[in-house]
Amino acid sequence: MSDERKVQEVLARYVRATDARDGKAQGTLFTDDAVVQIRIKTGQGVYEPFGEPLVGGAAVQYAVENFMEPHPAGGSSHHTTSDHIIEVDGDCAHLNAQFVVFRVRARLRPESGTGWPADAFGAQGTVEPIESGYYDTKLRRIDGEWKITRHDVLMDMPMAIPGA
Amino acid sequence: MSDERKVQEVLARYVRATDARDGKAQGTLFTDDAVVQIRIKTGQGVYEPFGEPLVGGAAVQYAVENFMEPHPAGGSSHHTTSDHIIEVDGDCAHLNAQFVVFRVRARLRPESGTGWPADAFGAQGTVEPIESGYYDTKLRRIDGEWKITRHDVLMDMPMAIPGA
Amino acid sequence: MSDERKVQEVLARYVRATDARDGKAQGTLFTDDAVVQIRIKTGQGVYEPFGEPLVGGAAVQYAVENFMEPHPAGGSSHHTTSDHIIEVDGDCAHLNAQFVVFRVRARLRPESGTGWPADAFGAQGTVEPIESGYYDTKLRRIDGEWKITRHDVLMDMPMAIPGA
Numbered sequence: 001m002s003d004e005r006k007v008q009e010v011l012a013r014y015v016r017a018t019d020a021r022d023g024k025a026q027g028t029l030f031t032d033d034a035v036v037q038i039r040i041k042t043g044q045g046v047y048e049p050f051g052e053p054l055v056g057g058a059a060v061q062y063a064v065e066n067f068m069e070p071h072p073a074g075g076s077s078h079h080t081t082s083d084h085i086i087e088v089d090g091d092c093a094h095l096n097a098q099f100v101v102f103r104v105r106a107r108l109r110p111e112s113g114t115g116w117p118a119d120a121f122g123a124q125g126t127v128e129p130i131e132s133g134y135y136d137t138k139l140r141r142i143d144g145e146w147k148i149t150r151h152d153v154l155m156d157m158p159m160a161i162p163g164a
Numbered sequence: 165m166s167d168e169r170k171v172q173e174v175l176a177r178y179v180r181a182t183d184a185r186d187g188k189a190q191g192t193l194f195t196d197d198a199v200v201q202i203r204i205k206t207g208q209g210v211y212e213p214f215g216e217p218l219v220g221g222a223a224v225q226y227a228v229e230n231f232m233e234p235h236p237a238g239g240s241s242h243h244t245t246s247d248h249i250i251e252v253d254g255d256c257a258h259l260n261a262q263f264v265v266f267r268v269r270a271r272l273r274p275e276s277g278t279g280w281p282a283d284a285f286g287a288q289g290t291v292e293p294i295e296s297g298y299y300d301t302k303l304r305r306i307d308g309e310w311k312i313t314r315h316d317v318l319m320d321m322p323m324a325i326p327g328a
Numbered sequence: 329m330s331d332e333r334k335v336q337e338v339l340a341r342y343v344r345a346t347d348a349r350d351g352k353a354q355g356t357l358f359t360d361d362a363v364v365q366i367r368i369k370t371g372q373g374v375y376e377p378f379g380e381p382l383v384g385g386a387a388v389q390y391a392v393e394n395f396m397e398p399h400p401a402g403g404s405s406h407h408t409t410s411d412h413i414i415e416v417d418g419d420c421a422h423l424n425a426q427f428v429v430f431r432v433r434a435r436l437r438p439e440s441g442t443g444w445p446a447d448a449f450g451a452q453g454t455v456e457p458i459e460s461g462y463y464d465t466k467l468r469r470i471d472g473e474w475k476i477t478r479h480d481v482l483m484d485m486p487m488a489i490p491g492a
Contacts, residue, residue, distance in 0.1 A: 002166060002168075002329070004333055005166075005168055009248075009250075011247070013249070016247070020208065020209065041434070044399065076205065076296070076297075078296055080246040081247055083339070083343050083344070083409055086333075098343070100406060100430060104296050106205070106322060107321070109322055116324035116325065122324065123295040123321045123322070124322050124323070127264065127294060127296045128293070129456070129457065130450065131450075131451040132430060156434060157434040157435070157451045158435070158437055159452070160450065160451075161443075161444065165332060166332075169332055169414075173414075175411070176411040177413070240369065244428065245410060245411055246410055266457060266460060268485065270484060270485040270486060271485070271486070285488055286397075286487060286488065287458055287488075288485055288486050288488050289485035291457040291459065291460045291484075293457065
């Protein structure tokens with residue numbers, strides 16, 4: 001498998017771990033000194049840091065386990081990435097990708113009565129894009145495996161902390 | 165072309181055939197004994213089979229031609245896939261991908277009068293995500309061509325059969 | 329890097345240039361005699377030209393700079409592509425990809441008072457799919473770089489010119 005594909009698959013595992021809220025799987029994708037920073041777009045091509053950076057895979061694991069909103073019953077999400085630009089230089093790599101996050105909410109099948117309403121057809125529930133931006137990510141090959149050393153989440157929209 | 169890309173392009177042809185409701189093109193992507201099973205998510209990482217499996221490319225063709233809802237006038241769809249994880253082992257391959265399905269409904273241009281309303285701007289109609297999940301797919305190389313032998317459609321949301 | 333990936337990355341740079349309204353970056357992706365044509369779907373697999381073709385990178389640059397709607401404050405867009413089919417034959421390549429365009433509108437943080445409302449949570453604003461279709465693109469390798477020689481934008485939905 002080409003290095004570019006290996007690098008891209010790290011991101012593919014990242015989005016699956018995020019969507020599964022699997023902190024352990026997420027943390028192992030990062031080095032111990034990896035720096036993860038959320039940034040919010042404030043103008044065309046301009047971003048400002050949002051909060052403090054996370055440092056290291058263990059901190060990433062902790063954040064996924066404690067700060068990410070759990071899915072409710074019937075809930076799923078898909079962090080999708082596209083249009084990757086990947087540069088590999090020896091044991092270093094740089095990845096830039098677009099992301100769009102979809103929030104999925106399944107409609108619960110009526111427990112009683114005759115099941116779905118007569119006018120229900122196809123998939124029941126909603127799939128809604130709620131976040132977007134770019135991932136800008138640096139990786140290093142360590143013992144043959146690509147690990148994330150730097151991960152900037154460039155968000156198009158601000159994040160609310162209620163009342164803050 | 166790398167085997168991983170060849171495998172990924174099988175899925176690229178699959179989504180085009182689905183969106184074109186082209187049963188013949190769809191069927192030829194599968195082996196004669198391929199097993200296709202829709203599964204519905206019932207919990208985090210848990211899925212239950214939905215209906216009976218389809219077996220073989222001819223059955224896939226029949227299903228596309230007879231069971232898929234035709235597009236109405238102005239209608240299109242896009243089954244989009246992303247974040248592929250592909251493992252190739254000799255003549256066998258395993259592919260996992262996210263999917264999001266968009267339903268497209270073009271607004272019809274007014275047949276009479278002065279055309280589009282004065283406040284209409286840009287693309288006219290709606291593009292709406294309606295389904296999501298994962299494709300989990302096994303393939304085998306036969307006479308140099310990758311064919312699907314197993315295809316699980318892991319749906320995030322339940323499918324309604326009216327009144328059932 | 330494989331030729332297929334190089335070709336795909338031309339499209340990745342195309343969508344970034346479009347979303348950044350960066351006419352110069354966009355124009356350099358095309359040859360001087362490249363032909364760009366928007367086409368509108370009028371039936372299953374049938375498209376009609378929309379307007380005159382653009383010819384050459386300089387015309388593409390001019391069009392991006394003068395005819396694309398600028399992003400308002402808080403506005404972004406993502407032209408996302410997926411399910412690429414790429415054929416490389418010597419110094420010629422053919423690329424076909426799905427596209428979905430998302431319009432992003434950030435909610436502006438209240439300038440006065442106590443910040444976000446108490447019930448605000450997560451990303452603030454909207455991410456909305458507004459266009460979709462296929463890019464069908466031919467490229468040629470010139471002095472080692474892949475350039476677009478032909479670019480058809482196959483739109484699922486009609487484009488409104490007010491009153492036209």
